[in-house]
Amino acid sequence: MSGSQVATLASVQIFLDRQHGLYIDGGQQAAQSEKRLTIYNPATGEPIATTADASTADVDKAVMSAWKAFVARTWAGRLPAERERILLRFADLVEQHTEELAQLETLEQGKSIHISRAFEVGCTLNWMRYTAGLATKITGSTLDVSIPMPEGARYQAWTRKEPVGVVAGIVPWNFPLMIGMWKVMPALASGCSIVIKPSETTPLTLLRVAELATEAGIPDGVFNVVTGSGSECGTALTSHPQVAKVSFTGSTATGKQIARSAADRLTRVTLELGGKNPAIVLKDADPQWVIEGLMTGSFLNQGQVCAASSRIYIEAPLFDNLVSGFEQAVKSLNVGPGMSETANINPLVSRAHCDKVQAFLQEAQQNNAELLSGNAGPGGNGYYVAPTLVVNPDASLRLNREEVFGPVVNLVRVADGEEALRLANDTEYGLTASVWTRDLSHALSYSDRLQAGTVWINSHTLIDANLPFGGMKQSGTGRDFGPDWLDGWCETKSVCVRY
Ligand code: NDP
Numbered sequence: 001m002s003g004s005q006v007a008t009l010a011s012v013q014i015f016l017d018r019q020h021g022l023y024i025d026g027g028q029q030a031a032q033s034e035k036r037l038t039i040y041n042p043a044t045g046e047p048i049a050t051t052a053d054a055s056t057a058d059v060d061k062a063v064m065s066a067w068k069a070f071v072a073r074t075w076a077g078r079l080p081a082e083r084e085r086i087l088l089r090f091a092d093l094v095e096q097h098t099e100e101l102a103q104l105e106t107l108e109q110g111k112s113i114h115i116s117r118a119f120e121v122g123c124t125l126n127w128m129r130y131t132a133g134l135a136t137k138i139t140g141s142t143l144d145v146s147i148p149m150p151e152g153a154r155y156q157a158w159t160r161k162e163p164v165g166v167v168a169g170i171v172p173w174n175f176p177l178m179i180g181m182w183k184v185m186p187a188l189a190s191g192c193s194i195v196i197k198p199s200e201t202t203p204l205t206l207l208r209v210a211e212l213a214t215e216a217g218i219p220d221g222v223f224n225v226v227t228g229s230g231s232e233c234g235t236a237l238t239s240h241p242q243v244a245k246v247s248f249t250g251s252t253a254t255g256k257q258i259a260r261s262a263a264d265r266l267t268r269v270t271l272e273l274g275g276k277n278p279a280i281v282l283k284d285a286d287p288q289w290v291i292e293g294l295m296t297g298s299f300l301n302q303g304q305v306c307a308a309s310s311r312i313y314i315e316a317p318l319f320d321n322l323v324s325g326f327e328q329a330v331k332s333l334n335v336g337p338g339m340s341e342t343a344n345i346n347p348l349v350s351r352a353h354c355d356k357v358q359a360f361l362q363e364a365q366q367n368n369a370e371l372l373s374g375n376a377g378p379g380g381n382g383y384y385v386a387p388t389l390v391v392n393p394d395a396s397l398r399l400n401r402e403e404v405f406g407p408v409v410n411l412v413r414v415a416d417g418e419e420a421l422r423l424a425n426d427t428e429y430g431l432t433a434s435v436w437t438r439d440l441s442h443a444l445s446y447s448d449r450l451q452a453g454t455v456w457i458n459s460h461t462l463i464d465a466n467l468p469f470g471g472m473k474q475s476g477t478g479r480d481f482g483p484d485w486l487d488g489w490c491e492t493k494s495v496c497v498r499y
Pocket of ligand 1: 170171172173174197198199200201228229230231233234235238249250251252254255257258272273274275305306403404405
């Protein structure tokens with residue numbers, strides 16, 4: 001049962017019904033291309049809105065608008081404290097529109113309204129305010145140098161951080177607002193201009209947030225949104241000669257394509273890519289903590305989370321007990337629309353993605369894997385996949401190595417922690433991992449040896465604005481968040497003075 005549904009706000013319906021253009025130079029502009037993209041409600045499969053499908057020429061216009069604003073220094077030239085103040089006002093405006101943004105997100109992406117309120121908007125506000133504060137903390141160093149000529153000369157030297165220029169932000173569909181703002185905020189805090197492309201599946205919240213940025217006082221041209229396909233709009237944006245940096249979150253395949261194209265112009269790139277994230281459960285772990293923590297770690301946002309735990313390796317003495325605990329938890333999940341007050345598993349983002357996840361499960365079924373599934377959902381034309389545990393899957397199955405990005409998690413019996421560690425690291429990815437134990441020495445020994453950008457001990461998937469995040473191996477390059485976050489959005493200039 002999915003329970004009663006949240007009533008759609010009038011302002012949300014008005015926004016859905018609009019003839020959206022591109023957000024360029026501080027306002028809506030009609031795209032040159034007349035092609036439109038249709039946005040669907042994942043809970044029903046029904047169309048709810050359309051947006052512009054930007055062409056290469058449209059993208060060029062947006063980038064040139066960002067470039068003009070950058071060289072005119074309408075934003076980069078502001079005092080850091082002014083940038084901070086305007087960004088904090090921007091955060092306040094986003095907060096005032098929490099319910100509107102949360103509903104738009106749930107209607108286009110499918111996730112629970114509670115997650116939209118708490119994560120897409122609530123956590124985004126934490127990141128916005130944290131990053132606004134970094135605007136006034138950009139620092140270089142003073143350096144002693146030993147230049148020996150001409151004889152008797154003395155030098156003073158220092159470094160300063162300067163914004164890189166125009167940034168291209170490419171945003172995936174799993175957390176469109178939150179991941180979008182992880183690109184917008186460091187760009188703006190450091191004084192860059194940005195052109196951002198949401199996924200064509202989920203473009204609505206960033207279009208709305210751009211209006212709030214202008215209302216907050218961010219100058220025209222500094223924050224632009226282009227909606228369109230990855231193949232045309234995304235390619236045109238990431239390969240534009242005036243783009244100094246690309247910040248990309250999405251699949252490893254697309255990330256590699258962008259890195260190859262960026263190499264031609266030596267454009268700076270940060271890539272936050274996929275993961276096949278392991279959790280190691282040692283025999284002394286607290287079973288209740290494991291089930292609570294890894295149910296959230298695996299099924300939050302229907303598993304459409306790059307950091308999600310998708311392979312759980314359990315030491316033999318705890319295995320049967322934990323499998324039955326996880327099974328009970330999965331069977332108690334309430335599957336329904338995101339706008340339901342009570343559903344805690346919701347549809348996946350699109351028909352295509354739903355089919356992709358189902359194909360992993362069909363392959364497992366055909367190979368006689370043991371699947372323990374929960375409720376299949378209300379059916380109809382919604383994009384539902386039943387939350388599923390795959391018990392001891394055969395090593396040959398694709399879901400052992402590939403990112404499923406759905407409500408599917410493997411439970412694997414291991415003889416001991418060393419076997420778990422070997423299997424955990426046997427992947428091309430290296431985004432996140434966790435280890436579950438009451439023994440601190442074990443916890444530290446495994447966290448040292450896990451090949452992942454973030455390792456949690458007795459938790460999984462919990463991120464924070466002050467904790468750097470990013471991948472090892474094929475999960476990406478560069479780190480987001482943390483006190484040094486803006487370094488990736490600035491050039492270091494050395495200044496050397498003879499006296
Ligand atoms: P993609 O990597 O294709 O999409 C991510 C973003 O990149 C979207 O905005 C997309 O636009 C854009 N894009 C696509 N092609 C290009 C291109 N050539 N140049 C520039 N931008 C481009 O991921 P998918 O949506 O296809 O998802 C596939 C898989 O990727 C998922 O199943 C999951 O495994 C992984 N993924 C990982 C995410 C993460 O957070 N690390 C997030 C999303 C997906 P558009 O959507 O309009 O095509």
